[in-house]
Amino acid sequence: MSLAVELGQSLFYVLVFPGFAFLFGYALVAEYADRKLYARLQNRVGPPAVQPFADFLKLLSKESIVPEDAEGTIFEAAPIVALAGVLTPILYVPIWSVEAVFAFQGDLIVVLFLLTIPSFALIFGGWHSRNAFGQVGTVRTLTQLFGYEIPFFLACLAPAVAAGTWSVSGIASFVGTRPLYIPVFAIGFAVALLSLQAKLERIPFDVPEAETELVTGPLVEYSGRKLALFRLTKDVELVVGAALLSALFLGGPYPAGAIADVGSTAGAVIGFGVFLVKTLAIVFVLTVLRAVLARLRIEQLVSVFYLWLVPLALIQLAVVGVVGTTEVIP
Amino acid sequence: MRLPGKLVPEALKTLGKDSATIRYPEQSRSMPDRFRGRVAFDPDGCTGCGMCERHCAADAIVVEADGSEISWRYDESACMFCGQCGESCPTDVITMSEEYDLASSDPASFETTHTFER
Amino acid sequence: MAEETTIPIGPQHPSLKEPANFELTVEGEQITGAELSISYNHRGIEQAVRSKSYLENIYLLERICGICSHSHTTAFVRGVEQLLGLSVPDRARYVRTLVAELERLHSHLLWLGVAGHEIGFDTLWQYAWRDREAVMDSLEELTGNRVHYSINTIGGVREDIDTETIDAIRDRMAELSDRIDFYLETVPAERTVQLRCEDVGVVSKQRAQELCAVGPTARASGVQGDVRKDEPYAAYDEVDFEVITAEDGDLLARLQVRIEELAESVAIIEQVLADLPEGELKASQKPPQALLAGIESGDVLSRYEAPRGELTHFIRSDGSDTPERVHVRVPTLANWPTVVEALKGSYIADTPIVVAGIDPCISCTSRIGVAVAEDEATLADATDSGVVGVDESGTDDDPGGYTLDDLREYGIEWYEGGDTR
Numbered sequence: 001m002s003l004a005v006e007l008g009q010s011l012f013y014v015l016v017f018p019g020f021a022f023l024f025g026y027a028l029v030a031e032y033a034d035r036k037l038y039a040r041l042q043n044r045v046g047p048p049a050v051q052p053f054a055d056f057l058k059l060l061s062k063e064s065i066v067p068e069d070a071e072g073t074i075f076e077a078a079p080i081v082a083l084a085g086v087l088t089p090i091l092y093v094p095i096w097s098v099e100a101v102f103a104f105q106g107d108l109i110v111v112l113f114l115l116t117i118p119s120f121a122l123i124f125g126g127w128h129s130r131n132a133f134g135q136v137g138t139v140r141t142l143t144q145l146f147g148y149e150i151p152f153f154l155a156c157l158a159p160a161v162a163a164g165t166w167s168v169s170g171i172a173s174f175v176g177t178r179p180l181y182i183p184v185f186a187i188g189f190a191v192a193l194l195s196l197q198a199k200l201e202r203i204p205f206d207v208p209e210a211e212t213e214l215v216t217g218p219l220v221e222y223s224g225r226k227l228a229l230f231r232l233t234k235d236v237e238l239v240v241g242a243a244l245l246s247a248l249f250l251g252g253p254y255p256a257g258a259i260a261d262v263g264s265t266a267g268a269v270i271g272f273g274v275f276l277v278k279t280l281a282i283v284f285v286l287t288v289l290r291a292v293l294a295r296l297r298i299e300q301l302v303s304v305f306y307l308w309l310v311p312l313a314l315i316q317l318a319v320v321g322v323v324g325t326t327e328v329i330p
Numbered sequence: 331m332r333l334p335g336k337l338v339p340e341a342l343k344t345l346g347k348d349s350a351t352i353r354y355p356e357q358s359r360s361m362p363d364r365f366r367g368r369v370a371f372d373p374d375g376c377t378g379c380g381m382c383e384r385h386c387a388a389d390a391i392v393v394e395a396d397g398s399e400i401s402w403r404y405d406e407s408a409c410m411f412c413g414q415c416g417e418s419c420p421t422d423v424i425t426m427s428e429e430y431d432l433a434s435s436d437p438a439s440f441e442t443t444h445t446f447e448r
Numbered sequence: 449m450a451e452e453t454t455i456p457i458g459p460q461h462p463s464l465k466e467p468a469n470f471e472l473t474v475e476g477e478q479i480t481g482a483e484l485s486i487s488y489n490h491r492g493i494e495q496a497v498r499s500k501s502y503l504e505n506i507y508l509l510e511r512i513c514g515i516c517s518h519s520h521t522t523a524f525v526r527g528v529e530q531l532l533g534l535s536v537p538d539r540a541r542y543v544r545t546l547v548a549e550l551e552r553l554h555s556h557l558l559w560l561g562v563a564g565h566e567i568g569f570d571t572l573w574q575y576a577w578r579d580r581e582a583v584m585d586s587l588e589e590l591t592g593n594r595v596h597y598s599i600n601t602i603g604g605v606r607e608d609i610d611t612e613t614i615d616a617i618r619d620r621m622a623e624l625s626d627r628i629d630f631y632l633e634t635v636p637a638e639r640t641v642q643l644r645c646e647d648v649g650v651v652s653k654q655r656a657q658e659l660c661a662v663g664p665t666a667r668a669s670g671v672q673g674d675v676r677k678d679e680p681y682a683a684y685d686e687v688d689f690e691v692i693t694a695e696d697g698d699l700l701a702r703l704q705v706r707i708e709e710l711a712e713s714v715a716i717i718e719q720v721l722a723d724l725p726e727g728e729l730k731a732s733q734k735p736p737q738a739l740l741a742g743i744e745s746g747d748v749l750s751r752y753e754a755p756r757g758e759l760t761h762f763i764r765s766d767g768s769d770t771p772e773r774v775h776v777r778v779p780t781l782a783n784w785p786t787v788v789e790a791l792k793g794s795y796i797a798d799t800p801i802v803v804a805g806i807d808p809c810i811s812c813t814s815r816i817g818v819a820v821a822e823d824e825a826t827l828a829d830a831t832d833s834g835v836v837g838v839d840e841s842g843t844d845d846d847p848g849g850y851t852l853d854d855l856r857e858y859g860i861e862w863y864e865g866g867d868t869r
């Protein structure tokens with residue numbers, strides 16, 4: 001293969017599928033699913049399918065204000081950095097086959113790292129907006145970050161330890177070929193789901209945004225284009241997070257490999273279908289979670305994560321260790 | 331240990347229900363018989379006695395008599411839809427209609443004037 | 449120890465639907481002191497009342513509040529009826545009770561939703577407001593309007609209730625009853641709600657009494673007090689109901705009390721519908737102006753148990769068809785001191801729900817002319833000399849109050865920045 005073809009293929013991966021264009025579309029679909037389901041859970045009609053896209057366009061066309069007191073450059077760069085941060089990891093997460101497009105040994109660490117970028121971008125942007133609500137919200141974002149990152153990392157560690165690899169693709173194929181491991185990861189999966197909810201700052205963990213207390217906190221001064229990017233970031237983060245959890249805990253495209261060879265076209269199509277089902281199922285769970293709970297206070301949130309989820313994640317690691325050494329699952 | 335999530339069964343049950351809200355303005359609800367919307371006035375039978383004006387707390391009705399010519403004016407932007415004018419009118423020519431979507435950006439459209447002979 | 453800082457909440461703040469201002473002294477996330485300023489929304493209703501007849505004032509006073517509109521009209525017309533020596537027919541008393549309890553239902557359901565929203569529980573908010581629609585529909589069918597029912601008139605009520613409406617309301621109440629049971633079972637038991645409400649905003653029984661709290665706020669602290677029992681009006685002496693109280697005085701107790709009061713209201717409505725007496729709707733068939741021509745001069749004080757607590761209307765008549773003075777004391781005013789009390793020791797994040805805990809109606813409160821006088825003579829002097837508000841510096845010789853002109857001058861000065869607060 002010539003260099004030009006390879007370069008073209010890589011560009012296609014980055015810009016079209018599974019990169020920017022696909023993620024953009026799928027993120028809006030996920031937002032629609034989330035909002036519609038939330039509305040239906042509350043017995044409302046909910047938005048029409050084009051609403052997320054319409055909102056995005058509307059925000060793009062609006063004036064994007066930079067407050068006088070704000071640190072202009074940082075304030076303006078934050079949303080772009082945040083979006084770039086969440087767009088990249090999808091290249092390391094398997095979608096239609098067990099192999100991600102740019103898989104390499106250790107990409108799990110990169111993905112986890114990239115997924116923290118939007119939070120940091122939000123912290124920088126929110127702080128430098130110099131708005132009182134923004135700054136209080138920023139402090140909360142930071143406190144919350146320390147709350148959920150540790151259980152999230154620990155939970156993601158469990159399948160990595162079981163598979164003996166730091167590559168998301170490697171873990172997906174390991175779990176996919178040994179589906180009996182899926183129930184073993186149940187605790188870790190639950191911890192990761194809750195941590196993801198906190199990462200996304202959704203009820204009951206929307207403390208930094210807390211509409212009734214802080215009017216969306218760090219985002220309060222953002223408007224127009226920049227707000228649109230931040231909102232898109234949240235949607236993409238939701239999709240990427242769901243894709244990551246599905247690859248780590250649910251075996252990625254499994255059972256596509258069992259039905260048709262994952263390398264073949266049929267396998268890829270089935271694998272992609274499985275990807276959609278699994279990610280939307282995760283979105284479903286996260287939406288129900290946000291519908292049935294009240295917001296916690298920041299110190300309650302931290303104690304939930306430290307007193308409950310960290311120990312649970314450690315128990316999960318112990319379970320994986322026991323299962324691994326006793327070799328009950330072939 | 332008390333776990334959260336008491337509302338989960340109810341929330342999932344709600345998924346199967348018809349939604350409680352409708353898409354206004356494509357759809358709208360119907361008003362009950364007693365609904366008090368915009369004041370409807372029928373000049374036939376009005377004696378120009380001015381009771382409606384006298385009992386209107388919002389000063390939304392003004393009745394003026396010039397000889398045998400009566401002018402009856404109603405400002406729906408001032409009206410608070412209490413229905414007292416209808417109740418006070420001795421000849422029952424004032425009724426409360428079902429009209430409720432009265433918003434308009436043209437102030438002149440709020441005024442109604444009837445001029446007639448007694 | 450963390451340093452003390454002062455943070456202002458309001459007058460413009462997302463959790464406040466109307467303007468009020470709290471100066472919170474905080475140490476870290478904890479509130480150590482709070483000061484309250486109100487009256488950002490002065491509407492001059494009490495002044496306007498003096499230029500309208502008693503009949504028109506019913507509709508004017510109804511608009512003090514968009515939630516307890518029936519409370520204001522009932523309190524007012526009861527006072528006027530007392531001045532006129534009218535006795536209200538039985539059927540009218542029952543209809544008033546019916547609307548009053550429907551109003552309590554919709555007000556408490558509204559609060560339940562708002563409380564849910566304040567703690568980030570939007571689904572509860574949507575459910576409570578959906579179920580509230582059944583009450584709103586009943587009120588609309590019965591009276592003609594969802595908000596300002598305008599069903600009271602001097603000496604009775606304006607609209608009758610027919611069997612069709614009775615059946616419709618009965619059906620809705622049966623359904624609502626199930627929903628109330630559901631709320632009672634799930635909401636106070638939901639762990640995240642408990643985390644946000646348990647031991648938050650506590651007001652002890654003693655403090656509630658000292659601060660003169662009223663309504664559900666006081667009852668949740670264990671204070672027995674309900675005008676419907678203490679000084680029955682309308683048909684409350686003929687229906688059977690319980691005054692709901694709780695001991696803890698925290699937000700969870702208030703939640704519990706309000707939900708249980710919903711059930712009591714449904715029970716009252718069922719009794720009213722079952723025992724509705726036949727008969728006239730108005731005490732007199734005379735036209736209102738003829739009726740009002742016979743009004744005596746004198747003072748009355750009318751008490752009423754509004755959804756938020758005791759409401760009083762003071763009416764002074766000079767024998768003409770317009771009142772000389774009407775003063776309204778809304779329950780929110782009585783409950784504000786408990787908020788200041790409850791905020792101390794809470795977390796900053798609790799502020800919205802603690803403030804919402806008394807179900808405040810802020811613009812209703814913004815109508816105060818506080819009269820503080822050493823003795824009755826001073827107060828009478830003050831009123832005779834055209835004084836509309838008396839300040840504390842008053843002495844026997846000089847009532848030290850404000851006349852209307854003084855107030856106008858003060859207002860102009862205030863707004864022109866003479867007082868740079």
Ligand code: SF4
Binds near residue numbers: 369408415
């Ligand atoms: S409905 Fe009430 S406010 Fe409107 S015109 Fe009639 S009396 Fe006046």
Ligand code: SF4
Binds near residue numbers: 383393418421424
């Ligand atoms: S009260 Fe009736 S009859 Fe008299 S002026 Fe008004 S509309 Fe005419």
